[in-house]
Amino acid sequence: MSGGDEYRDSPVRAYVITDGRARPSRNTIGIDTLLLAVDPDKPLPITTSRQHHELLRMCRRLLSLVEAAAYLELPVSVVGVLASDLVDAGRLVARPSIPEATGLDLNTLQEVLDGLRRLR
Amino acid sequence: MVFADSGERYLPDTVQQAVKILILGDFGVGKTTLIGSVSEIEPLRTEETMTQASVGVDDLDGLQHKTTTTVAMDFGRITISPRTALYLFGAPGQQRFWNLWAGLSKGAVGALVLIDTRRLEGSFDVLNQLELQTDMPFAVAVNHFPDTYAHSEQELREALDLLPHTPIVNCDARDRASSLDALITLVAYVSHLLVPQETTS
Numbered sequence: 001m002s003g004g005d006e007y008r009d010s011p012v013r014a015y016v017i018t019d020g021r022a023r024p025s026r027n028t029i030g031i032d033t034l035l036l037a038v039d040p041d042k043p044l045p046i047t048t049s050r051q052h053h054e055l056l057r058m059c060r061r062l063l064s065l066v067e068a069a070a071y072l073e074l075p076v077s078v079v080g081v082l083a084s085d086l087v088d089a090g091r092l093v094a095r096p097s098i099p100e101a102t103g104l105d106l107n108t109l110q111e112v113l114d115g116l117r118r119l120r
Numbered sequence: 121m122v123f124a125d126s127g128e129r130y131l132p133d134t135v136q137q138a139v140k141i142l143i144l145g146d147f148g149v150g151k152t153t154l155i156g157s158v159s160e161i162e163p164l165r166t167e168e169t170m171t172q173a174s175v176g177v178d179d180l181d182g183l184q185h186k187t188t189t190t191v192a193m194d195f196g197r198i199t200i201s202p203r204t205a206l207y208l209f210g211a212p213g214q215q216r217f218w219n220l221w222a223g224l225s226k227g228a229v230g231a232l233v234l235i236d237t238r239r240l241e242g243s244f245d246v247l248n249q250l251e252l253q254t255d256m257p258f259a260v261a262v263n264h265f266p267d268t269y270a271h272s273e274q275e276l277r278e279a280l281d282l283l284p285h286t287p288i289v290n291c292d293a294r295d296r297a298s299s300l301d302a303l304i305t306l307v308a309y310v311s312h313l314l315v316p317q318e319t320t321s
Contacts, residue, residue: 014169030226031168032138032207034131061130064138064207066195070164071129075190077169095136098227104139108204109311112139112229115200116307119158120300 014078017051022077024084031066031076034095035059035083044091055082056091129161131197131205139200140207141303142224142256145234146242150263150293151210152194154234157299159196159208168193168220191220208303213246222254230257230310232302234293237268240279247280257313259287259306 015022040060044053051074058068069079086092098104143151156163167190194210211221213233225231231250235243250258262268262276271279273288282288287309291302 031209031224032140032227034135034138034205036133062133062135063130064197064205066166066207066209067129067161067164067197070166070195075167075169095138098137098139103227104229104310104314106311106314108137108139109229109307109314111201111204112206113304113307113311115198115204115206116300116304119198120297120304 014075017049017074017078018081021081024080025088026084028096029065029080029084029087029094030097031064031080032097033065033083034062035065035068036062036093036095038091038093042091049082051078052082052086055079056086059092062095131199132202134202135199135205136203138205138207140209140224140228141306142221142228142231143208143210143234144213144221144231144246144250144258145210146213146236146239146246149234149236149239149242151234154232154261154263154291154293154299154302155194155196155208155210157294157296158198158303160199161197163194163196163210165192165194167191168223191217193220213243215245215249218249218253225254225256228256230259230306232306233258233260235260235262235280236265237262237271237276238265243280247282251283257306257310259289259302259309261289261291261302261305264290264292 037056037059040056044056051072054072055068058071065079065083066076068083069076072079083092083094087094143154145151152163169190191212196208198206198208200206209224211217211224233243233246233250250256260280260282276288287305289302289305292298
């Protein structure tokens with residue numbers, strides 16, 4: 001691990017990659033949303049950006065948004081916008097995060113608890 | 121960590137949901153160490169942009185504008201069951217990062233606040249914020265450093281001014297079992313809070 005909290009700068013500004021958008025088109029995309037490509041080998045429109053291509057390739061198997069962002073070395077917020085585009089285009093399926101309103105249910109908590117105890 | 125090659129990068133297709141726990145604390149308190157002890161992937165680093173009013177930090181006299189900051193955040197993952205993946209997000213506890221973890225806390229199980237008893241004052245901010253400004257449940261884990269003086273639980277409770285029901289555990293962030301125990305304490309506490317109380321005593 002590299003130490004510190006250095007900022008990894010890139011010559012391409014985030015707003016260029018997202019086409020000036022700061023927020024995803026759907027508000028159900030969160031940092032722990034799970035992403036999976038639909039038909040990953042089907043070609044994307046030729047106007048599709050390199051970053052969209054890379055994200056789709058990254059999600060050929062199940063991965064969370066935040067992991068995809070880390071591997072692509074892009075800010076989470078940028079990848080959220082890209083993922084949302086691909087979901088809108090029907091190329092990516094998003095398995096949603098735990099909704100804020102309903103919160104966690106006891107069954108899920110018990111599952112987490114059992115899982116942690118098994119690892120112990 | 122033997123699972124770091126790209127073959128193990130992905131989650132099993134059966135996983136339907138992700139849950140998350142926040143690991144909060146001062147810089148250097150061992151957040152990433154704890155995450156690394158229990159994570160099935162090498163801890164990853166990502167960046168989140170955060171808009172904040174520039175209060176207290178870069179106090180430019182009279183200029184009340186907002187600034188956008190980039191914060192590095194480390195995280196790890198445990199596939200806890202065929203259906204559920206648990207993500208652990210480490211976030212700095214200082215006041216200027218509250219916006220970051222306010223966003224992260226949505227839908228979270230809760231927070232584990234990691235504390236270094238040699239620098240207790242570094243944790244007052246985060247504990248205050250958790251108690252007064254959020255309804256996110258949390259537990260306190262005292263990370264044991266080699267030269268840490270062993271305080272009694274009561275001493276620590278008083279020094280940190282914890283509410284009586286807030287769990288506090290000792291842990292060694294370098295040790296997998298000990299780190300798991302700290303997480304178990306948090307999740308057990310949160311489950312307990314969710315169970316409808318049958319009697320009020």
